[in-house]
Amino acid sequence: MDSEKEQYQQLTRQLMPKRPIARNLMLAFLVGGLICVVGQVVQWFFMQQGMSSKAASSPTSVVMIGIGALLTGLGWYDRVVKWGGMGGSLPITGFANAMVAPAMEFKTEGLIMGIGARLFTIAGPVLVYGMAAAFVVSAIRYLLTGVA
Amino acid sequence: MAVKQLGAATYQVSDVYVQGTGAVVGPKEGAGPLGQHFDRVWPDEGLTYSSYEKAEQAILWEAYDEALKKAQVSWEDIDVVLGGDLLDQIITTNFSGRQHSRPLAGLFSACATFTESLAMGAMLLAGGGPRIVMTSAASHHLTAERQFRFPVELGYQRTPTAAWTATAAGAVVLGINPTPIQIEALTFGRVVDIGGTDPNDMGSAMAPAAYDTIAQFLKDTGHTVQDFDAIYTGDLGHFGITMLRHYAEQHGLAFGDELNDCGRSLYDAATQDTHNGGSGPGCSASVFAGPLARHLMSGEMRRLLLVATGALFSPTTYQQGETIPCIAHAVALASRGEG
Known part of the structure; x- marks a missing residue:
């Protein structure tokens, strides 16, 4: 019986329609790149107002999060990711999407058990493992270079 | 009226007839190749309701309404309601019971619930119990998304084998x-x-269950696949049907052109971006209660084997790494209309 299962899973893998990986990579590059270009333009705008590039990065993030949240609210950002894949998910606009989408979805369950409890459904794991990874990498850097 | 057991799992029933059917679908299903065969097509996914769970109850209610109208009976005539849906605690079907106040037996076989309802209804009628039974199944794309997948506005890429849960309800008296x-x-x-x-990829998981039930039916009844104008599986979709053909062939059963699938037929794969095709209990329910029942009614289709297929997993089980158990129930229908 187990060999039948194995055979079947093998047949499944063999016949399964292939993901268009080359096309997906290309679109991810274009969409992700385009979002970064928009971010760069926003940062230049703040630098024009007399901010240093480092000081301009915070308001830039705020604007990009605002754009991501707005496009999610309008129901457009899911289409951006549909085409762009990780190119749409990875930038900070994708993070905004991951926060706003559950907030919209679970508002019917109320402020506490709906929005409050579910807000980090998607972004939660990213934050947990992102911070854990940052801690590990920083610790390694500290051990190697002595720079905290 | 009589029930006779044939073989291990098949029952022959006499004097059980479809009195009326109701099929109501959402806008995407209405825009698909079968759109004109449904009784009602919603202009949107139910935006006027305060939740999509309520919209799902409403679409089921409208399907009930159409089925009663065509059967020319009222709720008071219905002896028992048999049905189910995909949501936890089958809330769509159970909450609708508040409105009709008829005896209700809620059923669950995931996307195979519709043929489970039909089969149970036929057994009860043929056994001489109730005289009129309402059977149904419903699903809603947006309630299924939030229960099984992600929030609707979250951007992500579906795989080529991902199914599209249909916003649809079918009811049969x-x-x-x-x-x-x-x-x-x-x-x-x-x-x-x-x-x-x-x-x-529920299609490939469910294909062996569909084969198992079809093979059992053929063995128990002595029929061959050629005896049917059409054999419709529930929601194997494009890939599931491919897998079913291969798997059946390995076991010595060759399907011809009669093999089709409700989920595959519901949408236009080229233009509607539904990947593997439609799924959900409402998929086979609406495709039967709409187009297939009409073809049987007119006599255009003489014999139909409807085999709805269900993947019996929950988000908890697949997150825990469990494999996906599947089931399929078959109902054989014949047209007595003018051919």
Whole structure:
């Protein structure tokens, strides 16, 4: 019986329609790149107002999060990711999407058990493992270079 | 009225007829190739309701309404309601019971719930119990998304084998008064687990369950696949049908052109971006209660084997790494109409 299962899973893998990986990579590059270009333009705008590039990065993030949240609210950002894949998910606009989408979805369950409890459904794991990874990498850097 | 057991899992029923059917679908299903065969097509996914769970109840209610109208009976005539849906605690079906106040037996076989309802209804009628039974199944794309997948506005890429849960409901009034559509036999399926673990590929997981039930039905009744104008599986979709053909062939059963699938037929794969095709209990329910019942009614289709297929997993089980158990129930129908 187990060999039948194995055979079947093998047949499944063999016949399964292939993901268009080359096309997906290309679109991810274009969409992700385009979002970064928009971010760069926003940062230049703040630098024009007399901010240093480092000081301009915070308001830039705020604007990009605002754009991501707005496009999610309008129901457009899911289409951006549909085409762009990780190119749409990875930038900070994708993070905004991951926060706003559950907030919209679970508002019917109320402020506490709906929005409050579910807000980090998607972004939660990213934050947990992102911070854990940052801690590990920083610790390694500290051990190697002595720079905290 | 009589029930006769044939073989291990098949029952032949006499004097059970489809009295009326109701099929109501959402806008995407209405825009698909079968759109004109449904009784009502919603202009949107139910935006006027305060939640999509309520919209799902409303679409089921409208399907009930159409089925009652065509059967020319009212709720008071219905002896028992049999049905189910995909949501936890089958809330769509159970909450609708508040409105009709008829005896209700809620059923669950995931996307195979519709043929489970039809089969149970036919058994009860043929056994001489109730005289008029309402059977149904419903699903809503947006309620299924939030229960099984992600929030609707979250951007992500679906895989080529991912199914699109249909916003659809189908209801069928069964009774003992002769009509052009007769239920002849039914087979209750067994749980088959072929080891699939990918919730984005339910088609290949369910194909062996569909084969198991079809093979059992053929063995018990002595029929061959050629005896049917059409064999419709529930929601194997494009890839599931491919897998079913291969798997059946390995076991010595060759399907011809009669093999089709409700989920595959519901959408236009080229333009509607539905990947593997439609799924959900409402998929096979609406495709039967709409187009297939009409073809049987007109006599255009003489014999139909409807085999709805269900993947019996929950988000908890696949997150825990469990494989996906599947089931399929078959109902054989014949047209007594003018051919």
